[in-house]
Amino acid sequence: MPEQSPLEVAEGDPFGPHNLPYGVFTTADEPERRRLGVRVGGHVLDAGAAAHALGSPYAALLDRPSLNPLMAAGRTAWRDVRRALTAWVTVPAHRPDIEPLLHPLGSVTMHLPYEVADWVDFYASENHATNLGRIFRPDGEPLTPNWKHLPIGYHGRAGTVVVSGTDVVRPSGQRKAPADAAPSFGPSVKLDIETEVGFVVGTPSAMGTSVELAAFDDHVFGLSLLNDWSARDIQGWENVPLGPFLGKSFATSVSAWVTPLAALDAARVSPPPRTHPLLPYLDDADEEVPGGFDLRITVTLNGRLLSEPPFAGMYWTAAQQLAHMTVNGASLRTGDLYGSGTVSGPERDQRGSLIELSWNGTEPIELSDGKRTFLEDGDEVTLTAWAPGPDGTRVGLGEVTGRVVAG
The missing domain is CATH 2.30.30.230 (Fumarylacetoacetase, N-terminal domain)
Known part of the structure; x- marks a missing residue:
């Protein structure tokens, strides 16, 4: 019997010819x-x-x-x-x-499959934003007044975007808990993950112009899974008034594979209903192509299931994020990367970060090898995902894996 060709991909393989990342x-x-x-x-x-x-x-x-x-x-x-x-x-x-x-x-x-030009991270999951609001503002409104009106984001450090499989060194920095009299310095004790999807810009835009919602597919080449590692204790002390800095900039892991948008036509879905009127540049009610993507994500910690966040429920779409990112005339460059923000669903087992899963360390997560609140040295986190493809197929997204090592 002749040897089977490697081009004869098994039926049901999520990396068949319908995908081609x-x-x-x-x-x-x-x-x-x-x-x-x-x-x-x-x-x-x-x-x-x-x-x-x-x-x-x-x-x-x-x-x-x-x-x-x-x-x-x-x-x-x-x-x-x-x-x-x-x-x-x-x-x-x-x-x-x-x-x-x-x-x-x-x-x-x-x-790393491309040279990263700029790196921007958003905050697009209503479930994630609501959970953090309830953790840090238990007596107030969980969402900030601007959250339903614009995609909130921050500009990160492109030079520390690393490919899947790269070890993540536990960062050190200043920390100060509310009860502490003064800040201290040392390794982060609240090292976390953020389950995200990253979008990679191909076609640039001129400075002083903006990118409309309908032009999303003209500028974005593809997407991949992304883990925006976060030191919550460092972040919490530095965050006010200018937002994330050292608590985020030490490492962001991306998949080695970029899935082209054309492979995900069957995974396009409408985002959740809007509860607030949007300004015209963000209003996608009449867009012909739905702005959401039905991506089914799985997160494992040391090979054990941690959560399954659904990307289809993200309140802000990647097209809206791109439109907002350029509405002030900021230019796009080939290799720009922007993240969706943590993907979390409404159920506990759909939360995309440990700060949510452990409720900021107050509710330890039960795993088969013991309890966990935040990441320990030696922990390995892996993100995988698939999306509906043509004719009932599945489109696999390349995994993102990172292991925490002592600093």
Whole structure:
């Protein structure tokens, strides 16, 4: 019996030809040479080599060490390259050229797939924002007065965005609990996760202009899972009046794989009903393409199920976030990354952070290996997800894993 081709992906594989996420990899024999790859089942296709082998006009975009040139090429190029890649991995006549260019996933090293230009994080889950409001303002309104009127966000540190699998060093900084007489310095004792989805900008915009809601698909190349590690004790002391700084800037982990928006057409859903009128630049009531995405996320801690936050319930959409981020004339650059903010659902087992799951440490989380409030050294957190795909398939999102190590 002839050996099965690696291009014959098993039925139901969430990384079949309907998906084709992009990443950057190196091989053991050429550890310094970064290549643009496309995931097909359990293999990575060397996209640049495939383009050369088939005489493709897209070789100049694919034979690169990062995704940035392809992302900068714009939506028409994204569509045409995706069509070509789909043909390369599905048309039997291409197999003699394509099969030698496939590398088993376990044999390659994955890298950050794009050069991050700017990093912005939002706060778009009403459930998450309400939970934190109840924790920190138990006698007041859980949501701040502006929350239902605009997507709240902050500008973070792009230089500490790291690829999945990178260890996270426990940060040190100033901490001061309400009962403490003075601040102290030391390693964070409330190290947390934030289960998020990151959106990657491809097409830039000119400074002094804004990006309308309908132009979201023209500017955003794709998305990936993201874990915005947070030192809650450092954050709590520094947060007022200018917001997150050292409590956030030490590390943000992203998947090694970027799922193109075109792979998620079947996962588009309408966001929750709005309870407050929106200003015109944020009003998506009449948009033809729904702004939400039905992403089913799973969070594990040391291999044990921690929570399953549903992304479809996010109050603010990625299109609204992009519109708000540029409404003042701030320009977009290729490689800009912005996060959804923590994804949390209405149920306890759908909360996307430990501060919610343990109610700021007052309700320890029961795990099979003991109780937990915040992260301990050696803990490993993994985010995985899937979305509905065409014809009943599932679209897998590349995982995000990070292990906490002592500082």
